[in-house]
Amino acid sequence: MTYKITALPGDGIGPEILKGSIEILETLSKKFQFEYDLVTKDFGGIAIDKHGEPLPPDTLEACRNSDAILLGAVGGPKWTNPKNRPEHGLLGIRKALNLFANIRPTIVTESTAHLSPLKESIVKDTDFIIVRELTGGLYFGEPKYFNDDQAVDTLTYTTDEITRIAHIAFKLASKRNKVVTSVDKENVLSSSKLWRQTLEQVSKEYPDVTLNHLLVDACSMHLITNPKQFDVIVTENLFGDILSDEASVIPGSLGLSPSASFGENGPSLYEPIHGSAPDIAGQNKANPSGMLLSLAMCIRESLHQPECAQHLEDIVFNTIKNGIATKDLGGNNSTSEVFEAIKQSI
Numbered sequence: 001m002t003y004k005i006t007a008l009p010g011d012g013i014g015p016e017i018l019k020g021s022i023e024i025l026e027t028l029s030k031k032f033q034f035e036y037d038l039v040t041k042d043f044g045g046i047a048i049d050k051h052g053e054p055l056p057p058d059t060l061e062a063c064r065n066s067d068a069i070l071l072g073a074v075g076g077p078k079w080t081n082p083k084n085r086p087e088h089g090l091l092g093i094r095k096a097l098n099l100f101a102n103i104r105p106t107i108v109t110e111s112t113a114h115l116s117p118l119k120e121s122i123v124k125d126t127d128f129i130i131v132r133e134l135t136g137g138l139y140f141g142e143p144k145y146f147n148d149d150q151a152v153d154t155l156t157y158t159t160d161e162i163t164r165i166a167h168i169a170f171k172l173a174s175k176r177n178k179v180v181t182s183v184d185k186e187n188v189l190s191s192s193k194l195w196r197q198t199l200e201q202v203s204k205e206y207p208d209v210t211l212n213h214l215l216v217d218a219c220s221m222h223l224i225t226n227p228k229q230f231d232v233i234v235t236e237n238l239f240g241d242i243l244s245d246e247a248s249v250i251p252g253s254l255g256l257s258p259s260a261s262f263g264e265n266g267p268s269l270y271e272p273i274h275g276s277a278p279d280i281a282g283q284n285k286a287n288p289s290g291m292l293l294s295l296a297m298c299i300r301e302s303l304h305q306p307e308c309a310q311h312l313e314d315i316v317f318n319t320i321k322n323g324i325a326t327k328d329l330g331g332n333n334s335t336s337e338v339f340e341a342i343k344q345s346i
């Protein structure tokens with residue numbers, strides 16, 4: 001079977017971290033003997049420059065016809081038109097492909113515990129997954145507008161949307177430590193009341209999984225003071241976006257965190273959780289680990305090569321353990337030196 005992959009480098013550090021990752025994929029495919037066809041398409045700010053829109057029809061069509069999509073990052077100071085931003089392309093592709101389930105793991109391995117700005121005793125052995133609802137909530141609610149004296153965003157969730165993401169979280173927890181922590185703002189928001197009520201309802205189908213609830217403000221504190229208590233966290237779009245960037249400091253850097261987004265069927269999308277990092281773009285400084293670990297998720301879930309995925313994850317962490325790391329992790333290596341070290345280890 002030849003898998004179809006669409007690569008969307010995007011903007012800023014996106015092309016820097018994706019190009020090297022594609023070379024790693026090529027090397028891995030030879031070692032583990034699997035085949036794929038990869039096409040690269042314009043997406044984000046570069047697509048606005050070349051085609052006038054962040055998600056051109058040709059790009060979306062290629063994504064629809066793929067098994068997997070590898071995405072770098074989009075956005076930057078060049079593209080600030082509120083009616084036509086690179087980020088609209090990101091929201092657009094998630095919605096168009098119904099990628100409602102965003103999986104964001106946080107793992108502190110032996111090789112990364114000392115890199116955390118938190119105490120090693122607090123972070124060591126942390127292993128949790130944030131399941132972020134990705135196609136609803138504030139990012140998509142209508143009405144949505146701003147004018148000179150008023151701005152409106154709407155936070156809407158339906159029972160169906162909450163139910164399907166809740167099932168993803170419970171199924172994941174069933175195969176792990178059997179604890180789901182649902183995060184909401186039930187003391188204030190109507191959408192959170194429905195969220196909590198629906199989570200309770202779905203939990204009845206998973207009697208071996210414990211369901212806890214946390215308010216999002218308290219959760220942000222618990223994440224940093226006792227991250228080991230968590231197994232699977234499930235939350236709505238905006239809370240998941242914020243909490244996952246916070247969670248990335250537990251292993252040491254935003255540049256380490258991967259993600260995978262799934263729909264009910266169709267292609268899945270793999271991207272690091274960080275943005276286009278305009279402050280370091282074009283300087284060969286970006287940490288490629290989040291992109292490479294997203295590639296590993298792609299290799300496992302969409303290309304069905306679990307041994308290859310494990311091999312790549314081991315190499316990424318061993319490279320860091322061997323002291324080859326970018327500046328965000330306290331190292332002094334460039335992006336290309338990290339890629340080269342990883343390639344040599346394959």
Ligand SMILES: NC(=O)C1=CN([C@@H]2O[C@H](COP(=O)(O)OP(=O)(O)OC[C@H]3O[C@@H](n4cnc5c(N)ncnc54)[C@H](O)[C@@H]3O)[C@@H](O)[C@H]2O)C=CC1
Pocket residue numbers: 013072073074075076077087090254255256271272273274275276277278279280285286287288290326328
């Ligand atoms: N999935 C995506 O494409 C996302 C895009 N964005 C967009 O990215 C642009 C920049 O947003 P920011 O708020 O600056 O967030 P950001 O995530 O791009 O950067 C935040 C900080 O983390 C650092 N950083 C991020 N990734 C890194 C890596 N791989 N290695 C080393 N350091 C890294 C950056 O240098 C910066 O100091 C904006 O246009 C934003 O909308 C933001 C988040 C996600």
Ligand SMILES: CC(C)CC(=O)C(=O)O
Pocket residue numbers: 087090091241273274
């Ligand atoms: C740029 C936003 C639309 C998304 C974001 O920050 C994310 O998905 O992590």
Ligand SMILES: [Mg+2]
Pocket residue numbers: 241242245273
């Ligand atoms: Mg984010």
